[in-house]
Amino acid sequence: MISVSQALAYINDNRIEQPSETVSLNAALGRVLSKPVTATLTQPPLSASAMDGYAVKLDDVKTAGATLTVIGEAPAGSPFKGAVSTGQAVRIFTGGAVPNGANTVIIQENVTRNGDTITVNEPQDAARHIRHAGIDFLKGDQLIAAGTRLGPSELLVAAAAGHGTLSVKRRLNVAILSNGNELVTPGEPVGTGQIVNANPTALAALIAQWGGVPHILPTARDSVDSILKSLSAASDADIIVPVGGASVGDHDHMRGAFTHAGLSMIFEKVAVRPGKPTWFGALSRQRVLGLPGNPASAVVCAHLFLKPLLGVHTPILTARLDTPLGSNGPRESYLRAVASFNNSGQLCVSALPAQDSGLMSPFLKANALLRLSPGQSAQKAGESVEIIQIGDFAAV
Numbered sequence: 001m002i003s004v005s006q007a008l009a010y011i012n013d014n015r016i017e018q019p020s021e022t023v024s025l026n027a028a029l030g031r032v033l034s035k036p037v038t039a040t041l042t043q044p045p046l047s048a049s050a051m052d053g054y055a056v057k058l059d060d061v062k063t064a065g066a067t068l069t070v071i072g073e074a075p076a077g078s079p080f081k082g083a084v085s086t087g088q089a090v091r092i093f094t095g096g097a098v099p100n101g102a103n104t105v106i107i108q109e110n111v112t113r114n115g116d117t118i119t120v121n122e123p124q125d126a127a128r129h130i131r132h133a134g135i136d137f138l139k140g141d142q143l144i145a146a147g148t149r150l151g152p153s154e155l156l157v158a159a160a161a162g163h164g165t166l167s168v169k170r171r172l173n174v175a176i177l178s179n180g181n182e183l184v185t186p187g188e189p190v191g192t193g194q195i196v197n198a199n200p201t202a203l204a205a206l207i208a209q210w211g212g213v214p215h216i217l218p219t220a221r222d223s224v225d226s227i228l229k230s231l232s233a234a235s236d237a238d239i240i241v242p243v244g245g246a247s248v249g250d251h252d253h254m255r256g257a258f259t260h261a262g263l264s265m266i267f268e269k270v271a272v273r274p275g276k277p278t279w280f281g282a283l284s285r286q287r288v289l290g291l292p293g294n295p296a297s298a299v300v301c302a303h304l305f306l307k308p309l310l311g312v313h314t315p316i317l318t319a320r321l322d323t324p325l326g327s328n329g330p331r332e333s334y335l336r337a338v339a340s341f342n343n344s345g346q347l348c349v350s351a352l353p354a355q356d357s358g359l360m361s362p363f364l365k366a367n368a369l370l371r372l373s374p375g376q377s378a379q380k381a382g383e384s385v386e387i388i389q390i391g392d393f394a395a396v
């Protein structure tokens with residue numbers, strides 16, 4: 001058995017290089033940039049007014065009762081062509097280009113207008129309300145680094161920087177292959193001795209969340225031939241995720257079938273709980289991550305190993321333990337747990353009471369995995385522990 005950190009090192013060393021593709025900006029949410037985003041223009045492109053009012057010289061509006069002559073207008077999109085001289089004002093609107101000669105904008109609430117004359121009601125002591133050219137970014141600035149996952153903020157800036165398309169990494173195709181004579185498709189009648197094939201649905205949802213394209217292969221029965229038949233539909237996959245049949249029983253055929261298909265094994269058996277039978281190998285250009293059939297083992301090990309294989313990093317967070325924990329066994333453990341912020345804003349966590357790797361309903365509550373080192377001694381409430389986020393953290 002290898003440690004979790006050794007397994008992660010193998011995963012990182014054997015990740016698939018994702019080629020680039022160009023997608024329209026509106027289809028780029030959640031994609032990972034393969035080239036940096038550089039500004040094709042300066043923003044704002046011109047010094048612009050932040051308010052509706054009059055563009056003037058500050059010295060002309062320092063005293064109440066001062067009068068100025070309005071010589072033109074500067075709405076957004078139609079700059080005033082002339083210049084503002086002493087005693088003059090240009091009617092300006094939010095977003096309008098500040099005309100030459102003006103160094104402040106006095107808002108319309110602070111003047112009285114009469115024909116082409118304005119009278120200052122509120123004397124001004126400083127230049128205000130101008131957004132100067134380039135205060136956001138300058139043409140040529142590198143704004144977003146390659147490798148960034150694109151969210152709404154990145155798309156806002158990329159659009160403003162003049163990009164209609166972006167160069168992103170191609171999504172990885174991930175084929176999920178479940179196996180077991182007892183498995184029945186969700187929604188179908190379940191006979192004696194059968195169970196619902198729940199794992200692929202959850203794994204497909206996680207894969208989509210992590211930016212991959214999931215594809216559920218036909219469920220294989222407990223035979224090498226049946227597994228190879230399902231596998232024949234996976235030729236387009238970058239990653240294959242066999243689930244179940246990973247252990248040592250007489251009906252566990254998954255690794256045997258992949259070996260028959262030409263798998264070169266990179267590791268098998270990880271000192272992790274749940275998920276000991278997890279295995280990883282290469283089938284020509286494809287990567288194969290075998291997950292155990294127990295649902296909690298499959299889901300936890302997808303978070304631990306499949307997510308980084310898809311190039312998505314999970315930070316390890318520190319939280320305050322709310323409920324004491326007993327000592328850990330020899331495997332690194334990941335307990336399904338509930339984390340939340342307390343009144344002081346501190347992140348707190350408690351492990352759920354039921355941790356059997358066959359249980360699925362605890363995932364309805366769990367938003368974190370609480371990590372215990374191999375041989376970790378018992379811990380009291382108030383101690384610091386490490387967690388991985390798997391769902392939204394609530395405030396209590």
Ligand SMILES: Nc1nc2c(c(=O)[nH]1)N[C@H]1C(S)=C(S)[C@@H](COP(=O)(O)OP(=O)(O)OC[C@H]3O[C@@H](n4cnc5c(N)ncnc54)[C@H](O)[C@@H]3O)O[C@H]1N2
Nearest residue numbers: 178180196197198199244245246247252276292293294297
């Ligand atoms: N003698 C030993 N037995 C077992 C060991 C061991 O070291 N020595 N390891 C145990 C551990 S740890 C795990 S985890 C399981 C994993 O076994 P498999 O990957 O071979 O999983 P299966 O036997 O196929 O199934 C286990 C369990 O999960 C249910 N299952 C399977 N696939 C699905 C699915 N797609 N959706 C929902 N549920 C599924 C299956 O019915 C079984 O109940 O092995 C231990 N045994």
Ligand code: MOO
Nearest residue numbers: 274275276297357
């Ligand atoms: O490692 Mo198994 O996943 O404990 O049940």
